Amino acid sequence: MIEIRFHGRGGQGAVIASEILADAAFRDGKYVQAFPMFGVERRGAPVTAFTRIDNKPIRIKFFIYNPDYVVVLDPTLVGQVDVAAGCGMSSSYKEQEEGKAMILINTSMDPKDVGLKGMFSVATVDATSIAVKYKLGSRQAPIVNTAILGAFAKATGEISLDLLLKAIGEGVPAKQEENAQAAKEAYEMVVL
Amino acid sequence: MSTVKVITGNHAASFGARDSRAEVIAAYPITPQTQIVELLSEFCADGTLKAKFIKVESEHSAMAACIGASAAGVRAYTATSAHGLALMHEMLHWAANGRHPVVMANVNRAMGPPWSIWTDQNDSLAQRDTGWLQFYCESNQEVYDTTMIAFKACEQVLLPGMLVLDAFILSHTYEPVEMPDQELIDEFLPPFDPPYKMDLDDARAFGALTTPEWYMELRYLIQEAHEKALVTVREVEKEFGETFGRYYGTLELYRCDDAEEVILIAGSTASTAKDAVDIMRKGGRKIGLARIKLFRPFPNEEIRDIASRVNKMIVIDRNVSFGNQGIFFNEIKASLYSAKNRPPVYGFVAGLGGRDMKIDDITGIVEQADTCDIEEILWWGVKL
Numbered sequence: 366m367i368e369i370r371f372h373g374r375g376g377q378g379a380v381i382a383s384e385i386l387a388d389a390a391f392r393d394g395k396y397v398q399a400f401p402m403f404g405v406e407r408r409g410a411p412v413t414a415f416t417r418i419d420n421k422p423i424r425i426k427f428f429i430y431n432p433d434y435v436v437v438l439d440p441t442l443v444g445q446v447d448v449a450a451g452c453g454m455s456s457s458y459k460e461q462e463e464g465k466a467m468i469l470i471n472t473s474m475d476p477k478d479v480g481l482k483g484m485f486s487v488a489t490v491d492a493t494s495i496a497v498k499y500k501l502g503s504r505q506a507p508i509v510n511t512a513i514l515g516a517f518a519k520a521t522g523e524i525s526l527d528l529l530l531k532a533i534g535e536g537v538p539a540k541q542e543e544n545a546q547a548a549k550e551a552y553e554m555v556v557l
Numbered sequence: 558m559s560t561v562k563v564i565t566g567n568h569a570a571s572f573g574a575r576d577s578r579a580e581v582i583a584a585y586p587i588t589p590q591t592q593i594v595e596l597l598s599e600f601c602a603d604g605t606l607k608a609k610f611i612k613v614e615s616e617h618s619a620m621a622a623c624i625g626a627s628a629a630g631v632r633a634y635t636a637t638s639a640h641g642l643a644l645m646h647e648m649l650h651w652a653a654n655g656r657h658p659v660v661m662a663n664v665n666r667a668m669g670p671p672w673s674i675w676t677d678q679n680d681s682l683a684q685r686d687t688g689w690l691q692f693y694c695e696s697n698q699e700v701y702d703t704t705m706i707a708f709k710a711c712e713q714v715l716l717p718g719m720l721v722l723d724a725f726i727l728s729h730t731y732e733p734v735e736m737p738d739q740e741l742i743d744e745f746l747p748p749f750d751p752p753y754k755m756d757l758d759d760a761r762a763f764g765a766l767t768t769p770e771w772y773m774e775l776r777y778l779i780q781e782a783h784e785k786a787l788v789t790v791r792e793v794e795k796e797f798g799e800t801f802g803r804y805y806g807t808l809e810l811y812r813c814d815d816a817e818e819v820i821l822i823a824g825s826t827a828s829t830a831k832d833a834v835d836i837m838r839k840g841g842r843k844i845g846l847a848r849i850k851l852f853r854p855f856p857n858e859e860i861r862d863i864a865s866r867v868n869k870m871i872v873i874d875r876n877v878s879f880g881n882q883g884i885f886f887n888e889i890k891a892s893l894y895s896a897k898n899r900p901p902v903y904g905f906v907a908g909l910g911g912r913d914m915k916i917d918d919i920t921g922i923v924e925q926a927d928t929c930d931i932e933e934i935l936w937w938g939v940k941l
Contacts, residue, residue: 384563384731387563387731388563388731391563391733396733397563397731397732397733398730398731398732399563399730399731400725400726400729400730400731401725401729403589403674403675403725403729423732424828424829424831424832425828425829425832425916426726426727426730426825426826426828426829426914427726427829427913427914427915427916428913428915430915457836457916457917457920458832458836458916
């Protein structure tokens with residue numbers, strides 16, 4: 366089972382990202398589950414969402430405390446929210462594979478400059494610039510979810526770009542072509 | 558060809574109502590249920606579902622409209638949650654006592670104050686004595702399937718039915734849901750055709766004043782219908798399983814064949830608890846799980862049967878009857894009083910107001926039951 370935790374701010378599309386990723390994996394023949402942590406929802410507030418992917422039906426129904434992958438849609442969350450919590454650690458129901466865990470952050474910084482250390486590697490992508498370039502959301506509040514999913518596909522190898530693009534085509538409510546372009550560009554730009 | 562979609566539990570309920578060909582939907586929005594009727598209103602607007610969508614000013618009116626529709630011989634559906642269900646309370650009695658087989662989805666949400674939108678079972682269990690059938694679901698697939706199972710069973714016994722799904726853990730969680738061919742569904746669930754309905758050419762009185770001379774007989778008939786419903790639901794579940802390949806049962810047993818102890822639980826936590834059972838079995842415990850799918854009518858015989866085969870029962874309640882104990886705990890013990898073989902029964906109140914229920918919580922509860930006193934009312938994980 367692969368467990369992914371998304372951290373974002375209200376309006377960036379973290380919840381939709383968790384659903385699109387699940388849909389892409391479902392198209393790959395996998396069993397999936399995606400859900401948000403519902404809190405006080407408002408634009409700008411920290412948001413958490415989750416995706417599970419497995420080769421067999423998924424029965425567990427609780428939050429993800431020991432993710433294989435963490436996706437951070439907003440770099441300002443690092444330091445405010447413990448985005449690395451549990452990442453790369455084994456849980457009572459799953460042994461963590463060594464060298465697999467990864468945190469992917471939307472930032473223009475190099476991975477080694479992000480300042481996150483633990484049982485995981487760090488990857489970065491400037492999803493904000495890509496989203497702005499394709500006019501996804503506004504310049505002040507760009508919607509970075511599709512771009513960062515493109516980077517996720519490349520960085521983790523867990524999902525093919527083709528299936529991701531199909532899921533994006535059906536999963537985003539508007540600007541399907543621009544969102545697909547953003548995902549493709551981030552796929553090429555991600556820094557490991 | 559059946560189709561599989563990755564959808565939320567809420568939308569599984571909407572698709573279930575659509576594919577059951579509900580004819581009247583009357584509803585009032587409330588978190589976390591709103592998406593159910595939102596999608597149904599879209600189905601009605603775009604003609605996907607040929608139904609009348611009635612917008613009302615409260616949940617009380619929503620149920621009143623459903624009762625009217627059902628009395629007129631029409632398949633009626635609504636959805637609500639928590640405070641909305643509480644406001645409906647009076648009309649729930651009207652639906653059951655009037656023998657109107659309305660089907661409703663209730664998203665289990667904790668009652669305020671303090672304000673909460675997260676799950677527990679006190680809202681639906683507070684409606685225990687209204688005469689409604691209650692089905693507790695553990696997956697989005699089961700929410701979809703149970704909608705048609707409920708319509709079919711309820712229309713046979715002329716009682717209303719409530720299918721229950723956990724707030725957020727099912728309502729807002731995306732899972733794959735298989736939806737069969739409409740033709741197969743139509744064969745399984747033919748149009749609603751009640752023996753009595755409001756008809757100008759065949760006028761009858763509905764809900765008229767009834768003196769003490771006959772009131773009790775009408776109540777007796779409801780009790781009789783509930784006893785029949787237990788058999789009917791099993792038959793309908795069986796037919797559903799044969800037709801669509803998915804079988805749930807009224808008390809679902811998981812790894813109970815050689816079990817020495819059993820967890821009793823309802824709702825989506827059962828799903829997590831099954832993985833916990835697998836882990837505990839690997840550790841050498843002969844443990845199983847009995848999931849209460851049907852709460853009203855209560856599957857007493859099946860509870861007694863599993864009790865006769867184990868040494869210990871552990872009940873996990875995501876609810877509480879203040880001043881006494883967990884509600885399933887209470888009901889299960891009442892079931893066992895007349896049984897010859899009664900193992901000790903331990904009751905835990907856990908997960909109220911959406912407190913996350915992890916595998917470690919289930920295994921922790923089972924371990925605590927090893928050492929605790931049977932007389933205790935155990936609140937799991939309370940920080941006081």
